[in-house]
Amino acid sequence: MNASRFVRISACVLVALCAGAAAAQDLPDVIILATGGTIAGAQPKEGDPGYKSGSLSVDSLIAAAPGMDKIARITGEQIASIGSQDMNDAVWFKLARRANELLAAPWVDGIVITHGTDTLEETAYFLDLVIKSDKPVVLVGSMRPATSTSPDGPLNLYNGVAVAADPMAKGLGVLVVSNDDLFAAREIQKTNTTDVQTFVSPNRGQLGEAYYGKAWYFWKPTTVHTTASEFSLDGLETLPRVDIVYAHENADGMMVEAAVAAGAKGIVLAGVGDGNATAAMVDALAAAAAKGIVVVRSTRVGSGIVRRNIELNDDKLGFVAALELNPQKARVLLRLALTKTSDAKKIQGYFDRY
């Protein structure tokens, strides 16, 4: 090779490298915190619907979603490797504390959390209440395991990273991306056992869409979340016990009494209809409330608002109305509210605002 050709080639290589380096430097930094779930699930036998959640590492999930390196500089961390049916306070505290630590670092632009879909709505709402940052935090899961013929996880992860890297997603609270739809943590609910299209927001509607890396935002949450939330895990190692009791035909007070005996500080009623229950169950709940246990009325119906004093006199019974929160979300808010007070009137105030 003659000298002038070598100089020309070297210059080209240098320009290309510099351009590549500059482009990489411009990319936002997104951290993926993995907790397990079907998105990391593997089938022991090819083609068999059976699988084990949380089998694959965060690095395998990243490798299975090519193109993400063009939208963000990605770092992966394994927080847990569980099916989200096993989600627990220890993982919640670890996840929330690590997310808050990373979000406080100036170089971090957003976080994606991979999670099983079973309890994703509970973790998303919990984080919405204890994350202290307006940077995007986006949960993603999948309905099909990573080894299935047509897994839905990789595109969910790709879209989740795109939203986490998007400055437009700032200040919207914790978000969830699933099957091209974008949801606010407080509003999302799982509605189908196995369909890929499982998540909906029954009361306020989906927040937007995330489609092949491009997001649309339809509305902004008006309830209190993240930086405006009064709740924090500082100084806490666990949260107060709250049980959910399920109302049905001919129910007696046994489940309520069992929750009281187990040491519940709060009880959420998954009521029939507008948060109702048999007289026997209501009597047991009223007895619990009289002992200082906070009773919140929600509904098993799946949508709608449980308001105060409709068929039951909440003022007289000392109950709290869950409004739009389904039983599992009402439980999350009640546990955090109980770290502040056990006054039912003050706790109603939290349900009115959060």
Ligand code: ASP
């Ligand atoms: N059982 C699984 C889990 O929640 C289901 C899923 O991820 O879709 O981990």
